[in-house]
Amino acid sequence: xxxxxxxxLNQPFPGNQRANMIANGPLxxxxxxxxxxxxxxxxxxxxxxxxxxxLIVPGFALVDTGASGSVVDDDLATRLGLIxxxxxxxxxxxxxxxxxxxxxxxRITNTQGFQTVAVTxxxxxxxxxxxxxxxxxxxxxxxxxxxxxxxxxxxLAW
Amino acid sequence: xxxxxxxxxYERNKExxxxxxxxxxxxxxxxxxxxxxxxxxxxAFEQGVQTYGRDTPFLIKQILPDDPVMFSPPFGTSHxxxxxxxxxxxxxx
Numbered sequence: 001x002x003x004x005x006x007x008x009l010n011q012p013f014p015g016n017q018r019a020n021m022i023a024n025g026p027l028x029x030x031x032x033x034x035x036x037x038x039x040x041x042x043x044x045x046x047x048x049x050x051x052x053x054x055l056i057v058p059g060f061a062l063v064d065t066g067a068s069g070s071v072v073d074d075d076l077a078t079r080l081g082l083i084x085x086x087x088x089x090x091x092x093x094x095x096x097x098x099x100x101x102x103x104x105x106x107r108i109t110n111t112q113g114f115q116t117v118a119v120t121x122x123x124x125x126x127x128x129x130x131x132x133x134x135x136x137x138x139x140x141x142x143x144x145x146x147x148x149x150x151x152x153x154x155x156l157a158w
Numbered sequence: 159x160x161x162x163x164x165x166x167x168y169e170r171n172k173e174x175x176x177x178x179x180x181x182x183x184x185x186x187x188x189x190x191x192x193x194x195x196x197x198x199x200x201x202a203f204e205q206g207v208q209t210y211g212r213d214t215p216f217l218i219k220q221i222l223p224d225d226p227v228m229f230s231p232p233f234g235t236s237h238x239x240x241x242x243x244x245x246x247x248x249x250x251x
Binding site (some may be wrong): 039086 | 203208213215216219225227229
């Protein structure tokens with residue numbers, strides 16, 4: 001079992017993890033990629049260098065126990081050229097809706113291998129250009145999450 | 159509607175798949191063609207891309223008696239204050 005022990009970002013209240021956790025929530029540094037790109041073997045050019053390099057985008061994910069499904073930023077989905085692989089039925093403040101579902105590859109920064117998951121998309125970049133993903137309960141259902149509010153830390157095991 | 163043919167194919171086969179204890183597995187469908195059933199979403203995606211190519215639309219659907227309804231809270235109205243994240247990101251990690 002892998003365990004990630006993390007504290008809140010050290011902003012905007014340097015040295016005060018609890019205040020930063022209240023401000024930002026549990027954020028994880030991640031990489032996101034088109035799984036169709038990272039799953040394929042690397043093609044080398046005649047000089048032995050990679051002829052094509054899959055686009056891997058670093059940023060942050062918010063652990064969101066209130067979301068039943070994970071979400072990727074819609075601008076990022078466009079940038080990666082993702083193609084819809086399904087349809088999801090949802091219910092939000094505006095009532096029932098139908099949304100396209102995409103396959104994305106994601107990993108926690110500095111770990112090996114991308115996991116391919118199904119996500120819908122939403123304009124997360126309007127909050128911050130580095131917020132790439134909401135990690136919803138479809139992923140968290142396979143994890144142990146310990147949220148320590150008083151210390152401003154959390155642990156995620158999977 | 160997107161994937162209209164694929165979803166119709168899914169509905170035609172769903173009961174028999176459930177009867178074959180395939181609940182929870184993922185099926186890959188293109189048009190009326192069923193590529194196969196796979197234990198994980200990742201395995202279904204990889205087989206679909208290997209067979210049809212990355213740029214070809216195909217449906218990946220989990221076999222369930224009832225389709226789940228997603229619930230997402232109104233993003234941006236929660237406690238999250240990404241102004242601080244923006245400051246953090248502009249200072250580098």
